[in-house]
Amino acid sequence: MSQQFLMVPQSILELKNLDGDNKLILAKILSLHQLKNGCIMSNGYIGKMLGLHKSSASRRISKLIKLNYIRTENIYKDKVCIGRKIIPTIDKGIVLERVGGSVQVSRGVVLERVPNISY
Secondary structure: OOOOOOOOOHHHHOOOOOOHHHHHHHHHHHHHHOOOOOEOOOHHHHHHHHOOOHHHHHHHHHHHHHOOOEEEEEEEEOOEEEEEEEEEOOOOOEEEEEEOOEEEEEEOOOOOOOOOOOO
């Protein structure tokens, strides 16, 4: 089974106004934001990821919105809301991304395979 790892930027780890779970949620949002369709996470998914009830995940997302770290956009199909996209509104900072054998500077959080670890 393949494992994925979440890289949390130091700038997020140093945020004094967020607890550990909110820092992980924010890092996950930054990571998924890099995908083609962006970050589409339900409160249920966030709760399952962190062992929280979905109402607790909802409160955490609301806090990140209130602190202006993220914003959300509802996704509609035939005038019916079918989900939401979560968009980071903070400067994600510069991280290093391994591409092949070289290192490139990019923006965002990068999920990468770590060499010499069995998956």
